[in-house]
Amino acid sequence: MILIIGATGFIGQRLVKRLAVDAGLQVRILLRPGAGGDDLPRGVPIHAMIGDLNDPDSILAAMNGVHTVYHLVGTETRGRHAELDSIDIAATETILEAARTARVGRIVYVSRVGADRSSAFAMLRAKGEIESRIVKSGLAYTIFRSSVLFGRGDRFSEHISMLLRSFPVYFVPGQGEMPIQPLWVEDLVTCLAMSLDDLDLMDAVLTVGGPEILSYRRIVMRVMYAIRSRRPIVGVPLLLHRVVAWFLDGLFARWPYTEQWVEMLSTSQTAELGVIERQFGFRPAAFDIGVIDTYLAGRRFTWEMLRYIFTLRWS
Numbered sequence: 001m002i003l004i005i006g007a008t009g010f011i012g013q014r015l016v017k018r019l020a021v022d023a024g025l026q027v028r029i030l031l032r033p034g035a036g037g038d039d040l041p042r043g044v045p046i047h048a049m050i051g052d053l054n055d056p057d058s059i060l061a062a063m064n065g066v067h068t069v070y071h072l073v074g075t076e077t078r079g080r081h082a083e084l085d086s087i088d089i090a091a092t093e094t095i096l097e098a099a100r101t102a103r104v105g106r107i108v109y110v111s112r113v114g115a116d117r118s119s120a121f122a123m124l125r126a127k128g129e130i131e132s133r134i135v136k137s138g139l140a141y142t143i144f145r146s147s148v149l150f151g152r153g154d155r156f157s158e159h160i161s162m163l164l165r166s167f168p169v170y171f172v173p174g175q176g177e178m179p180i181q182p183l184w185v186e187d188l189v190t191c192l193a194m195s196l197d198d199l200d201l202m203d204a205v206l207t208v209g210g211p212e213i214l215s216y217r218r219i220v221m222r223v224m225y226a227i228r229s230r231r232p233i234v235g236v237p238l239l240l241h242r243v244v245a246w247f248l249d250g251l252f253a254r255w256p257y258t259e260q261w262v263e264m265l266s267t268s269q270t271a272e273l274g275v276i277e278r279q280f281g282f283r284p285a286a287f288d289i290g291v292i293d294t295y296l297a298g299r300r301f302t303w304e305m306l307r308y309i310f311t312l313r314w315s
Helices: 012-022 056-062 076-081 084-102 122-135 157-166 185-197 216-227 238-251 259-265 275-280 289-296 301-309
Strands: 002-005 027-031 046-050 068-071 106-112 140-146 170-173 204-208 233-236
Touching: 002 012, 012 027, 012 185, 027 056, 046 056, 056 084, 068 084, 084 106, 084 122, 106 122, 106 185, 122 140, 122 259, 140 185, 157 170, 157 216, 157 289, 157 301, 170 216, 170 238, 185 204, 185 275, 204 275, 216 233, 216 289, 238 259
Parallel strands: 002 027, 002 068, 027 046, 068 106, 106 140, 140 204, 170 233
Antiparallel strands: none
């Protein structure tokens, strides 16, 4: 039995389908009390259990008979409302304690490129702390440090699209030359699924990214082309970006450009090229029109922006 914590999220809902449907494995998911399974694929044979990350007993019950736990939960997408210490780190400790008691075989955790306990940025510092606790837990583990993910429902290309459609110019930090290595979410899910049978990845930390490194400016230009919306790209100081993101994230229920996003742009978001090819034997999809056009083209991003900023929903 495989347990997925964070099964309704951007990565989790895809992993559920990949493991339960495509691979035919037994999958259990943990749902928050009051949460629905609207983001889960219909007709998928899964075992859903209600549990709260603040309730150790419910987490322990969910791990009964489980050999692998996928830990995909995190609050970094909540912007200034993120509770990195009280939720992310505390929840990880609860998960690890339950896993030890239940004698789970392995923890698979999705972290972020740049995770470091000594980082100047809160999100990366929290990710680094979580990694450290997993490594020291006494459990077998596999940690994927992922670069920026893209795909339908992302908080990357879709948020860029919202801002492009909603404003007459697009602002980038500095000149927008910071390097980013976008990874298609479906390719990360493939790696997560393949890691189940890969003994080389036991007690390993693997940094993964897409097949090319692009500047942030180049990424914005590709999104412009995909959504058929051209805007001038204007460079502004990074500090100003951070202040504006902080202000707008507090003014609205949600804002696409969060403090965490600014932090990400302040650090290297690249991995060694060719890691996925060497470890998993396939080439990940590039961030090009042939892929992003499949989920960006033809959408009404101005209306999506309005719904987004006035709707408070954590997922």
